[in-house]
Amino acid sequence: MSLSSHLNQLKKKHEHLSFEVEQAERSPAIDRMHVKSLKKEKLRLKDEIERLSPV
Template sequence: MSLSSHLNQLKKKHEHLSFEVERAEKSPATDRMHIKSLKKEKLRLKDEIERLHHA
């Protein structure tokens, strides 16, 4: 897998997590720990994207 396609894949996952976080925050039944977990994964992906972008 090329670096470019890997970055695109990570960006898509990050975008999907943004959508999931937004949806979870609007739902009163969502567990706060689940939202925290989604945000943590989103941040991990963002860091990975930045690291690869500057490599």
């Protein structure tokens, strides 16, 4: 897998997590631990994207 396709895949996962976080926060029965884990994963992906992105 090339670096650009790997970065694209990471960006798609990051976008999907953003959507999941929004949906979870809108839910009347918010599971705060689940939202917290989603946000941690989203941040981890963002850090990896930044680390792998060319300058």
